[in-house]
Amino acid sequence: MITFVTGTDTDIGKTIVTAALAVRAGDSVAVVKPAQTGVQPDEPGDLADVQRLSGVTALHEGVRLPEPLAPTTAARRAGIELPSVEEYAASIDGLAGSYDTVLVEGAGGLLVGLDADGNNLADLAEYLTTPFRFVVVTRAGLGTLNHTALTVEALRSRELPVEGLVIGCWPAEPDLAERCNLEDLPAITGIPVIGRIPAGVGTWSREEFAAAVPGWFA
DSSP, rough: EEEEEEEEEEEEEEEHHHHHHHHHHHHHHEEEEEEEOOOOTOOHHHHEEEHHHOOOEEEEEEEESSSSSOOHHHHHHHHHHOOHHHHHHHHHHHHHHTTTEEEEESSSSOOOSSSSTOHHHHHHHHSSSSSSEEEEOOOOSSTTHHHHHHHHHHHHHTTEEEEEEEEEESSSSSOOOHHHHHHHHHHHHSSEEEEEEEETTSOOOOOHHHHHHGGOOO
16 A cells, blocks of 8 residues: 655645654555655655654655755756656555555645646655555644645545644644634544644654654654
8 A cells, every 4th residue: 555645735734744654554564755855865754754653664755956946946946857746656666566555755735846847745646556655744733724624625625535634733722722723623624633643752762753653643
């Protein structure tokens, strides 16, 4: 099974959620990051955090771009040719033949462009021959209802399957809006909240992280 980890925005916890899903998946898991932006060649990227927290070693980064921009913009400015979403899909399908679970972490939100033609993560999914699903990472606080509903609507309009919503950073002391959103998110989107990742767990040790993962998911 292929699981796409997308989000309603950038910096909402997709990488930490990907690491948690990798732990949850068990031993036979590969993680793919089609486009990594804002990282220099000798710097650790998102996959390094996934490995540090989950222990997964089958890590596959597609293209690395130095500026912290959308992949299409960063590639244009760097003069780098991006792989097509068809190429990405073929590579991910290949991994699915060797691993029980393949996790694909997107860049930014669902409709951020991944190739020179402006195709995005949803477009990539449509080229796959392996069964897949999406997990949508979302914020806890104000604004999340609209952003999450728009992302889910975009997936539904393409008839792409959504397993659930995961709140990427759940505070230790949620305020009124955050508590209400926990109930309102599934009511508005029709998609269950399947997980809540506590704030700050990205700094934990691998052992602490792995031990806590089962308690974060419904």
